[in-house]
Amino acid sequence: MFWKPTSFGGSFSRLWRTLAFRLTAAYASAGLLLVFLVTLSLYLMLVSELNKSTELFLKDKVNVLRTMLGERPGDADGLHEEVVLESAARRYEQFYICLLDQQGKPVLMTPGMSKELDLARIAPLSAAKHGLAFPMTGRSGQAFRVMTAKAQIGESQNRFLTLQVAVDVSRKEELLARFRLWFWVASAGMLVLFPLIGYQIARQGIRPVEEIAETARRITSSHLSERIVTAGYPYELASLALTFNKMLDGLEDSFERISRFSADIAHDLRTPVNNIRGEAEVALARARTIDEYRDALESSLEEAVRLSDLIGNLLFLARTESPLTHLRLEQVDVSQLLEGVREYYDASAADAGVVLTSTGVSEPVIAELDRTLIQRAVGNLVSNAVVHTLEGGRVAMATHAEAADVFIEVTDTGVGIPPDALPRVFDRFFRVDPSRSKASGGTGLGLAIVQGIMQLHGGSVEITSEPGTGTRVTLRVPSTNARAACY
Numbered sequence: 001m002f003w004k005p006t007s008f009g010g011s012f013s014r015l016w017r018t019l020a021f022r023l024t025a026a027y028a029s030a031g032l033l034l035v036f037l038v039t040l041s042l043y044l045m046l047v048s049e050l051n052k053s054t055e056l057f058l059k060d061k062v063n064v065l066r067t068m069l070g071e072r073p074g075d076a077d078g079l080h081e082e083v084v085l086e087s088a089a090r091r092y093e094q095f096y097i098c099l100l101d102q103q104g105k106p107v108l109m110t111p112g113m114s115k116e117l118d119l120a121r122i123a124p125l126s127a128a129k130h131g132l133a134f135p136m137t138g139r140s141g142q143a144f145r146v147m148t149a150k151a152q153i154g155e156s157q158n159r160f161l162t163l164q165v166a167v168d169v170s171r172k173e174e175l176l177a178r179f180r181l182w183f184w185v186a187s188a189g190m191l192v193l194f195p196l197i198g199y200q201i202a203r204q205g206i207r208p209v210e211e212i213a214e215t216a217r218r219i220t221s222s223h224l225s226e227r228i229v230t231a232g233y234p235y236e237l238a239s240l241a242l243t244f245n246k247m248l249d250g251l252e253d254s255f256e257r258i259s260r261f262s263a264d265i266a267h268d269l270r271t272p273v274n275n276i277r278g279e280a281e282v283a284l285a286r287a288r289t290i291d292e293y294r295d296a297l298e299s300s301l302e303e304a305v306r307l308s309d310l311i312g313n314l315l316f317l318a319r320t321e322s323p324l325t326h327l328r329l330e331q332v333d334v335s336q337l338l339e340g341v342r343e344y345y346d347a348s349a350a351d352a353g354v355v356l357t358s359t360g361v362s363e364p365v366i367a368e369l370d371r372t373l374i375q376r377a378v379g380n381l382v383s384n385a386v387v388h389t390l391e392g393g394r395v396a397m398a399t400h401a402e403a404a405d406v407f408i409e410v411t412d413t414g415v416g417i418p419p420d421a422l423p424r425v426f427d428r429f430f431r432v433d434p435s436r437s438k439a440s441g442g443t444g445l446g447l448a449i450v451q452g453i454m455q456l457h458g459g460s461v462e463i464t465s466e467p468g469t470g471t472r473v474t475l476r477v478p479s480t481n482a483r484a485a486c487y
C-alpha cells in the first residue's frame, strides 16, 4: 500500500489535460471565491453595524445621565429609576451603570453589577480608550462593551461624578458565532456542490465538441454524407460545426468529382484502345490488299493520336494542379501573343468558314506571365470558339488592362451553351453534347486546362454564354504579375 507519486502525477496531468476538468476547476474555484468574498463582506458589515448600535446605546445612556445630573441634580428618584429599575426591566442587552464620586467610590450602582463585572479593571481599561467603548469579559465569561465618562453635577464646575456604563453583548456575539459556523458548514457543502455543478455545466458545454468529434470519426471516404446537426448549439460551436459541414461539402464534392473523373478517364482511354484493337483484329482476320492495310493503319494512327492527345492533356492538367509547378514568368506583350494565336488558328478558322480576329495590337498591353501556358489557354478558347461557331460566324480576341489587371477576352457568335450546362463546362471531361464533341475530337479537358493555367497565375476565368447568340470567355491575369504599358 505505497503511494506512488509518479502514477498520481501522471493521472493528474492526464486529468488536467481534459477540458471538462479544467472548466470544472475554474467554475468551482470562481464560485467558492465569490461566495467567500460575499459572505466575508456581509460578516464584516454585520460586525460593524452591531458595534455601531452598541456604541450608540452606550452614548445615549451617558447623555441621558449627564443631562439628569447637570439639569436635575436633586432628582434622586429619576436617577434611581434610570440606574436601578430600567436595567432590571430589560430581558435582552442587560446593561449596568455605576456612578463613582471624585474619590472613586461607588455612589449608585445597578444591582448585580459587581457580581457580573470586575469593577477594579474598568478604570485602567477606560484610561486607554479615551471615552470610546471597549470590550470586556464578565466574571462568568459574557462579552461586555463598556463606556466611561465624567458628568458634571449641577452648575458647579468642580463637582462631578464618573459614569461607568456596561452593556451585555453576548447575544450579539452569539449571533456572530452562529454566522461563522453557518459559513463554515455552507463552505464545506459548497466545496462538494460547486465541483458537481461545475462538472455538469462543463459536460453540457463540451457535448457539442464531442458530437463533432464523433461525427468526424464516422466519416470515411465512402461515408461522406454525414453532417452535424447544429440546432441548439451555442453560436461559437455552431459556427465551428457549420465550417466543418462546409468542409465536408467540399470534400464530398471533390470525392465525387475524382471518382467521376476516374470513370471518365477509364472510359475515354478504353474507346481509342478498343478501336485500335478492333481495326487490327478485322485487318488480321483474313488476307488484305495493301490499300486495306493502309486504311486500317491510318485509322489506327488516328486513334493513337487521339489517345496520345488525351494522355498529353491529362498529364498537362496534372502539372497545372501540382503545387510544385513553377511558372516561367516573363514580360509579355499580350496583344502580340494574341496575334500569334490568331496566325496559328487562322487556317482552321478559314476551313470552318469563321472569321478570326485579334484586336488591341495598336495598344500594347504588357503583363508578366508564362507565355507558353497563356498561349495554350487562349488557343484552347479559340479552338472551342471555332468548333462551335457556324460557317459565316466570327471569333474575336481582345485584351485590355484595367486597375492593373490584364484581361483577355475570346468572343464568338457561335451556338452558345445552355444555362444549365454553363456551371459545369470547367469540369474535366464535361461536354455539352458528348456525341457531337467526340466527332470533333474534343476530350472535354480544354476548359479545365484553361482554369488550371489561370489558377497557376493566381488569376481567374469567367464564361458567359447565350444559346444561339454566342459565348464570351474572359481570362484575368492579376495585378501581382500584370502591368499595363502604353508606348
Ligand SMILES: Nc1ncnc2c1ncn2[C@@H]1O[C@H](COP(=O)(O)OP(=O)(O)OP(=O)(O)O)[C@@H](O)[C@H]1O
Binding pocket: 313, 380, 384, 385, 388, 412, 414, 415, 416, 417, 425, 426, 430, 431, 432, 433, 437, 441, 442, 443, 444, 445, 446, 447, 448, 471
Ligand atoms: N465557345 C463555345 N461555344 C459553345 N460551346 C462551348 C464553347 N466552349 C466550350 N463549349 C462547350 O464546353 C465543353 C467543354 O469544353 P472543353 O474545351 O473543356 O472540351 P472540348 O472542347 O470538348 O475538348 P478539348 O478541348 O479537350 O479538346 C465543350 O464540349 C462544349 O460543349
Ligand SMILES: [Mg+2]
Binding pocket: 380, 383, 384, 442, 444, 445, 446, 447
Ligand atoms: Mg476545347
